[in-house]
Amino acid sequence: MNAGYGLTVRWSLTDAPEGVADELREYVVGTSMANFMFLDGLAFKTWRMREGQWFEGTYVFGDAKDRDDFREDFLTKAEDSAGSKIIGSAPVEIEPFEVVAIAEGPAQFRRGPGPGSA
16 A cells, blocks of 8 residues: 555746746645645645746545546646646646655645745
8 A cells, every 4th residue: 555646736937927936836835735734634744845847736535536637637727727828838747656755854745835935
């Protein structure tokens, strides 16, 4: 048995408008986090970014059905999603994956914005 069922949604930032990184941070912290806190079956979501390169949502679900249902629904609206509107293009990758294990260290998971969102 694995630890979860993951999904990666990645956008390219190489042709995104100037200031998009700050706009994405503001959207994630101000709106998107709350949207996912009560998503059925979601164990956790992280938002990752390499400024000027890519922006990514990484989801981990407790079972494959919840992940697959979310993926199928997202595929129908990916081009019109908030991330796509902010970035100016659709995701370049939507990929399911297996989460083999999760180790939580002494610092534990923290909710809230990262260092670039101060």
